[in-house]
Amino acid sequence: MSNTSMSNTAMSSNTLTVVDREGATHDLEWEPDQSMMEALRDNDLPVLASCGGTASCATCHVFLEQDVFSTLEERSEDELELLVEAEGYRECGSRLSCQVGFSRDLNGVTVTLAPED
Numbered sequence: 366m367s368n369t370s371m372s373n374t375a376m377s378s379n380t381l382t383v384v385d386r387e388g389a390t391h392d393l394e395w396e397p398d399q400s401m402m403e404a405l406r407d408n409d410l411p412v413l414a415s416c417g418g419t420a421s422c423a424t425c426h427v428f429l430e431q432d433v434f435s436t437l438e439e440r441s442e443d444e445l446e447l448l449v450e451a452e453g454y455r456e457c458g459s460r461l462s463c464q465v466g467f468s469r470d471l472n473g474v475t476v477t478l479a480p481e482d
């Protein structure tokens with residue numbers, strides 16, 4: 366008769382550590398039905414996401430640590446085209462967070478918000 370719904374919920378999401386543009390860190394929950402951008406935006410981080418996640422604005426640009434970045438699928442042509450024009454682009458680290466889907470492998474990773482253009 367114990368209530369385990371809280372722990373079940375906690376087990377179903379990932380934890381993200383986010384470094385904002387002022388260098389402050391935020392720990393947040395990333396739910397399985399969210400893209401990384403949606404997790405950032407829904408936790409009130411300053412990610413404009415003006416295109417709504419269609420890889421056409423680059424306002425969701427983030428930096429991932431190199432060892433994490435290298436485990437992800439390659440960026441699409443469209444994503445890469447936007448990123449190379451974005452402020453602070455890193456060949457090994459820049460992603461549009463709207464194009465990063467939920468994955469258990471990304472539990473506990475650190476994400477840094479890129480500077481605004």
Ligand code: FES
Pocket residue numbers: 402414415416417418419420421422423424425426461462463464
């Ligand atoms: S939300 Fe516009 S490119 Fe990601």
